[in-house]
Amino acid sequence: MRVYVCVKHVPDTAANIKVVGGSGFDESVKFIVNPYDEYAIGEASQLVKKEGGEVVIVTLGKASAMTTVRAALAIGGDRGILIKTDKQFVESDETALILKKAIEDDGGADMIFAGKQAADSEGMQTCYRLAANLGMPVATEVVGFSYAGGKVVVEREIGGGEREVIEMTAPCVVGATKGLNEVRYPKLPDIMKAKKKPVNEIDAGSLKVDAAGLVELVALEQVPERSNAKMLEGSVTEAVDTLVKLLRDEAKVLE
Amino acid sequence: MARIGVLIETNENSVKPANFGVLTAARGAGNEICAFVLEGDATAFQDDLKTYGVSKVIAVGSNDGDFSKKPDLQAASLVAAMKNFEITALLALSSSRGKDLLARMAAATNSGLGLDCIGVDLEAGTCVKTYFAGKTEATLKLSGDLFLCAIRPNAIEETEAPCDIAAEAFTADAADDGKLVIKEVKTSDSGKVDLSEANVIVTGGRPIGSKDNFSILEECANAMGGAVGASRVAVDSGFASHAMQVGQTGKIVSPKLYIGCGLSGSVQHFAGMKTSKVIVAINNDKDAPIFTKCDYGIVGDLFEVVPALTAALKK
Numbered sequence: 253m254r255v256y257v258c259v260k261h262v263p264d265t266a267a268n269i270k271v272v273g274g275s276g277f278d279e280s281v282k283f284i285v286n287p288y289d290e291y292a293i294g295e296a297s298q299l300v301k302k303e304g305g306e307v308v309i310v311t312l313g314k315a316s317a318m319t320t321v322r323a324a325l326a327i328g329g330d331r332g333i334l335i336k337t338d339k340q341f342v343e344s345d346e347t348a349l350i351l352k353k354a355i356e357d358d359g360g361a362d363m364i365f366a367g368k369q370a371a372d373s374e375g376m377q378t379c380y381r382l383a384a385n386l387g388m389p390v391a392t393e394v395v396g397f398s399y400a401g402g403k404v405v406v407e408r409e410i411g412g413g414e415r416e417v418i419e420m421t422a423p424c425v426v427g428a429t430k431g432l433n434e435v436r437y438p439k440l441p442d443i444m445k446a447k448k449k450p451v452n453e454i455d456a457g458s459l460k461v462d463a464a465g466l467v468e469l470v471a472l473e474q475v476p477e478r479s480n481a482k483m484l485e486g487s488v489t490e491a492v493d494t495l496v497k498l499l500r501d502e503a504k505v506l507e
Numbered sequence: 508m509a510r511i512g513v514l515i516e517t518n519e520n521s522v523k524p525a526n527f528g529v530l531t532a533a534r535g536a537g538n539e540i541c542a543f544v545l546e547g548d549a550t551a552f553q554d555d556l557k558t559y560g561v562s563k564v565i566a567v568g569s570n571d572g573d574f575s576k577k578p579d580l581q582a583a584s585l586v587a588a589m590k591n592f593e594i595t596a597l598l599a600l601s602s603s604r605g606k607d608l609l610a611r612m613a614a615a616t617n618s619g620l621g622l623d624c625i626g627v628d629l630e631a632g633t634c635v636k637t638y639f640a641g642k643t644e645a646t647l648k649l650s651g652d653l654f655l656c657a658i659r660p661n662a663i664e665e666t667e668a669p670c671d672i673a674a675e676a677f678t679a680d681a682a683d684d685g686k687l688v689i690k691e692v693k694t695s696d697s698g699k700v701d702l703s704e705a706n707v708i709v710t711g712g713r714p715i716g717s718k719d720n721f722s723i724l725e726e727c728a729n730a731m732g733g734a735v736g737a738s739r740v741a742v743d744s745g746f747a748s749h750a751m752q753v754g755q756t757g758k759i760v761s762p763k764l765y766i767g768c769g770l771s772g773s774v775q776h777f778a779g780m781k782t783s784k785v786i787v788a789i790n791n792d793k794d795a796p797i798f799t800k801c802d803y804g805i806v807g808d809l810f811e812v813v814p815a816l817t818a819a820l821k822k
């Protein structure tokens with residue numbers, strides 16, 4: 253089977269983000285494979301190990317996203333596709349149309365894995381839009397996956413200690429989250445091997461995708477940290493008594 | 508004034524309290540609110556909903572049969588309901604189900620979608636959400652067929668606005684393609700308060716040291732009717748289940764009160780709880796970074812401070 257994994261090139265979650273000009277940010281930070289997409293790569297690799305076939309990493313991003321394609325290939329996957337764009341931001345709707353076109357042009361998918369959300373823009377919707385574009389079923393926040401006889405069964409965490417067990421026909425889109433598998437951190441030989449794996453570079457413009465433009469970023473602002481914490485001194489009993497009093501009377505968050 | 512739809516999350520025959528903040532957001536400066544429920548009889552929810560300004564509650568069903576196990580059919584039926592009741596903006600709770608349904612609706616139509624939003628301006632057609640793990644806030648203007656926005660639980664404080672309410676049922680003309688079905692819902696930690704909807708959360712980090720030690724946090728949380736969370740280190744060390752993890756790769760929460768016990772204050776943890784109304788830190792290192800981003804701090808051993816706090820709460 254041919255299995256695609258959508259991987260986004262995102263700033264390291266620990267990086268200090270500086271907003272520039274009200275709608276952009278200082279891009280001179282370290283970029284990484286979107287953390288959730290690592291679980292997607294792991295699951296795709298396991299599936300192909302069992303069923304045979306190949307895993308293809310697909311990334312839409314600036315030319316610099318090649319580092320992320322290589323990093324993804326070091327975790328797993330046989331080859332990559334980098335769809336290059338000059339745009340700093342491509343909205344989810346357009347991203348999904350571009351991913352669809354690139355996957356179809358490459359031969360079409362027997363399965364698609366992605367992350368449940370991008371760690372930078374946290375849109376949480378590309379999986380759904382991609383699935384709808386391809387007429388496939390979709391489930392995200394997936395923590396369990398199995399495939400047998402053209403049917404996929406996933407488990408999805410829904411809060412309150414509950415999990416939905418969902419059955420889908422394949423091909424489908426699966427949005428991975430933490431818990432799906434243990435991320436295998438690549439070793440030096442994996443990194444060396446990844447450098448030799450073929451990566452097809454295509455120009456986003458050449459895919460001639462016509463997106464509606466459903467989102468406009470109006471403003472981007474830094475969130476100030478809280479400062480000036482009130483430190484409660486004294487013995488443990490004194491400190492907790494003061495805390496309870498403050499939570500009730502000053503902060504008014506307790507009855 | 509516009510007519511705004513709100514998708515209500517129900518629990519058997521009651522409305523989950525986390526919906527009330529969403530209703531408050533939908534009301535804005537006096538919008539007319541239509542609430543949509545996907546299970547049960549609309550009349551069962553009238554009393555809960557009219558307190559928050561809902562003038563009509565509509566129980567949605569489909570002529571393709573029971574859709575409780577078919578999220579795509581639920582989404583298609585909601586899209587049909589929007590059209591029928593001439594509604595172009597729908598808000599929902601940003602829970603797993605709320606996010607999933609709105610995303611299915613957005614993908615099935617041609618609509619802008621904001622999930623996990625912490626604010627919304629219906630007149631301007633904008634929503635506010637965090638970008639880069641809570642480090643920035645973005646204001647997005649959405650366009651397209653429908654304006655779809657899911658609000659982070661507890662992000663908007665509820666206010667009452669009683670009014671008269673009517674109830675009706677709507678059967679959508681929609682069909683399912685049979686490609687996806689929910690087979691069952693498994694419960695592991697039944698009876699526990701859903702973290703993302705809890706008003707108070709007490710969280711344990713690395714120094715908790717074992718699964719059993721979480722009981723001291725549970726006692727403290729119980730004294731406030733709250734829930735217990737865990738840092739990723741505590742989860743990865745096997746002290747807590749993944750469902751309890753707060754943070755970028757766990758649950759996003761926004762309770763009124765968040766008490767972090769033995770947390771260093773990592774960026775990724777804060778990505779999941781930064782918008783809590785009040786943050787309390789208990790840490791034995793006076794230089795721990797968490798003390799630079801909380802509201803109240805106690806320097807001390809959590810194994811002494813937390814039980815003392817539980818006792819003080821019970822006084």
Ligand SMILES: Cc1cc2nc3c(=O)[nH]c(=O)nc-3n(C[C@H](O)[C@H](O)[C@H](O)COP(=O)(O)OP(=O)(O)OC[C@H]3O[C@@H](n4cnc5c(N)ncnc54)[C@H](O)[C@@H]3O)c2cc1C
Nearest residue numbers: 258259312341343344366367369370373375376377378469
């Ligand atoms: C600072 C900033 C400004 C922005 N400004 C704008 C703007 O002006 N206009 C606008 O329309 N949008 C803007 N965006 C939105 C943003 O660029 C898109 O929403 C985003 O690229 C699509 O990802 P998402 O967050 O929806 O992904 P999600 O839906 O959260 O991602 C889910 C999964 O989809 C896959 N995926 C997502 N993107 C890609 C990709 N590029 N390549 C491969 N796989 C992918 C990954 O597997 C990912 O885990 C801005 C974002 C930021 C951070």
Ligand SMILES: Cc1cc2nc3c(=O)[nH]c(=O)nc-3n(C[C@H](O)[C@H](O)[C@H](O)COP(=O)(O)OP(=O)(O)OC[C@H]3O[C@@H](n4cnc5c(N)ncnc54)[C@H](O)[C@@H]3O)c2cc1C
Nearest residue numbers: 712713714738739754755756757769770771775790791809
């Ligand atoms: C991509 C990515 C995603 C991540 N996602 C998450 C996430 O979702 N959630 C998350 O939590 N983390 C996440 N992390 C991990 C995060 O970076 C931190 O490693 C983690 O949050 C630290 O957990 P901690 O605060 O429990 O432990 P530590 O950082 O080890 O802090 C323990 C603190 O406890 C204090 N302490 C020790 N003993 C006591 C005592 N007896 N009494 C009181 N205080 C004591 C110490 O002074 C210290 O400050 C993620 C990391 C990455 C890279």
